[in-house]
Amino acid sequence: MVRVSSPPPRRRIWTRRKLVPYFLLAPALLTFAVFKAYPILDSLWISTTSGAGNATHSVGTANYQRLIHDPLFWQALRNTFEILIVQVPLMLALALLLALGVNSAYVRWRPIWRLGLFMPAVTGLVATGVMFGFLLNKDNGALNWLLNGVGLGKVDWLGSGSGARMAVVLVLTWHYTGYNAVIYLAGLQGVPRDLYEAAMVDGAGAVRRFRSVTVPALRPIILFTVVLSSIGTLQLFDEPFILTRGGPDNATLTVSMYLYENGFHYFDFGYASAIAYALTLLVVILGVAQMRLMGDREK
Amino acid sequence: MPDLTRRSLLRASGAGLFALAAGQTLSACSGDGGSTASSGGGAATGKITVWSWTTAAAALRGIVPAFQKDNPGITVEVQDVGNPAIWDKITVGLAAGGQGLADVLHIGCDYLPGYLEKFPGGLADLSALGADAHKDEFAKGLWPVVSGKDGHAYALPWEVNPLGFFYRKDMFDKAGIDPTGYQTWDDVLADAAKFKAANPGVYLIGIDKPAASSPDCDFLQSLMQLQGAFYFDLQGNITLGSAQSINALTVIKRLNDAGLVGDAAGDHGWSNLMKAGKLAVAPYPAWAVHYLETTFPDQSGKWRLTKPPAVTVGGKRSAIVNSTHLAVANSSPRKQAAWKFVEYALTKPASMNAMFGAGGVFPALTAAYSDPLYQKPDSFYGGQAPLQVFTGLLTDGADATNYSGDYARALQLASDAQVRVFLKGADPATELRKAATQLAQQTGRKIAS
Secondary structure, X not given: OOOOOOOOOHHHHHHHHHHHHHHHHHHHHHHHHHHHHHHHHHHHHHOOEEOOHHHXXXXXXXXXXXXHOOHHHHHHHHHHHHHHHHHHHHHHHHHHHHHHHHHOOOOOOHHHHHHHHHHHHHOOHHHHHHHHHHHOOOOOOHHHHHHHHOOOOOOOOOOOHHHHHHHHHHHHHHHHHHHHHHHHHHHHHXXXXXXXXHHHHXXXXXXXXXXXXXXXXXXXXXXXXXXXXXXXXXXXXXXXXHHOOOOOOOOOOOHHHHHHHHHHXXXXXXXXXXXXXXXXXXXXXXXXXXXXXXXXXXX | OXXXXXXXXXXXXXXXXXXXXXXXXXXXXXXXXXXXXXXXXXXXXXXXXXXXXXXXXXXXXHHHHHHHHHOOOEEEEEEEOOXXXXXXXXXXXXXXXXXXXXXXXXXXXXXXXXXXXXXXXXXXXXXXXXXXXXXXXXXXXXXXXXXXXXXXXXXXXXXXXXXXXXXXXXXXXHOOOOHHHXXXXXXXXXXXXXXXXXXXXXXXXXXXXXXXXXXXXXXXXXXXXXXXXXXXXXXXXXXXXOHHHHHHHHHHHHHHHOOOEEEOOOOOHHHHXXXXXXXXXXXXXXXXXXXXXXXXXXXXXXXXXXXXXXXXXXXXXXXXXXXXXXXXXXXXXXHHHHHHHHHHHHOOHHHHHHHHHHHOOOEOEHHHHHOHHHHXXXXXXXXXXXXHHHHHHHHOOOOOOOOOOOHHHHHHHHHHHHXXXXXXXXXXXXXXXXXXXXXXXXXXXXXXO
């Protein structure tokens, strides 16, 4: 005989069952509320004020109106989009190529290649800045030496607007290509072998297999990297900050840098918060648009 | 794959919120501001902390033993916060209502007016503690810089930087030119061809033309200050597009067109040009005496110092290009003790000169100049007494400069204008007027008529 203990009263179970998840969630919710939700809402309020410290006063939507008429904000936005349009496709195409390369059975010492690919992503930004500062030096930088060697002439990387934008694209590509390649590599390894075998039986060549098997299988992952990279580029700050400080003549000023300048150089926290909200709006719009454009097609 | 799409969308909007991370930091910094308790209170004993940077911090540390001996009950800890880190730390501290600030703060003339305007009540009213008694003891033009709109002092001047004209005597000798005869920058330009012929590959001055590491407007500002002008007038109106500003940038453009400006782009651009012996003039203020000597020892005996040439015929030949100060945080629970330390450090010739000897911080206290130190010949300057040149320039007097609370914006816009002049050959008048309009739009300040 097995003694079965009588079940506890039903109501108590219900209360306990209902409360337990909340107890478990409480630390996360509380942390979120204090460190995320409150500051986000508070900065919305700050974006309707002007001044700083204890000298703030309400200005309604003046900061947003000012934003619309601020040529530097529009220039920052244009710079950011120019970098985005060139850099993201370039980087992702390169990442996909590299991922195919290090996934290929013909390549030896694959782990070493993979490690090498990922190394730039973990390099400290200050070190990156110093290194590229040397590489891109107009007079004695390695890159110009190389260009000169093949008869292309020197580029004033950091001293001209277009050069500086190219330099930022270059650093971003160097820094994040490996990161995206690793994501693609994981995706490639998830593509069932038999799909390739079936395609080969049907007589598909390497290019055809790539177009008809690899790309469709990777589509959700490509979408994921496009959206993440676009959002990352919209928030671009570190690379131009260490490399060009937004110059020359604001040619590499990004929206995030302009936000930082207004907040911490000019103490104009209200205006900086308005820029933060404008940036958020852009990020959401771009994210949704990309999802619509690329995500719907696969249904 | 609708599931993935939804998840990515959530991720996207999550990242959108992440874009507000900066906003969060901002909101964290916008606390309701400092205690507005009136100055004058606070304990007269206890431990006080001082924030400064590099050589200045070392200099302050040097006088601590003497101060503690004379003021039993007060202990002082000097912290080298570093520059520019100190500005972020003070800004964040003031924005948080004074929390976490040191008792004594070392603040430059470019930040002080901003702190006073944007964080009223953040710094202690030193007039209430007795600072006005020292009003006439500092170089002319400095008291307005430390005074708030209410006329009370919120800091005491420590370091003053009168403008000098350091030049390579060997290079000018080679060209048969004596720079001490220069009256205006026009005279310098008139000698351009002669100088270049005698010194191929050598420039007169070095400027970071694309402003690759930060705005490089020191020379532009010096030329404005020689005319008693700046980005703002004393009332805070915008003078960035004034005739004086245009004169200043025009001198720079003409120097550049004459091939006399070397490109000192990047963090080490200027010192690299100097090390290579490619610069013949350093239009720098008093801090450069010590700096040139210690940084380029192999050029010993080649440098000399004279008054800077005027911008216009008959114009002024002295200017205070910048200054730094010690202030007391209003949040300090030991304001009396902090003030005692500030007063001890900055109003006694002995302590000022001890600090000058230790850190090369040129004193604002005029009584300090009677020390024999200021007459001492220096072999780096070929036996000339460089400090004497500067004390002489300070007795000529200089105009007060109003950096205002919007200096950082003005500096950025002036730098952008200068970059366009350098890189695109733009017209100084057009660029500066455009910059002035933009500054008015950004700050709501009026353009001076």
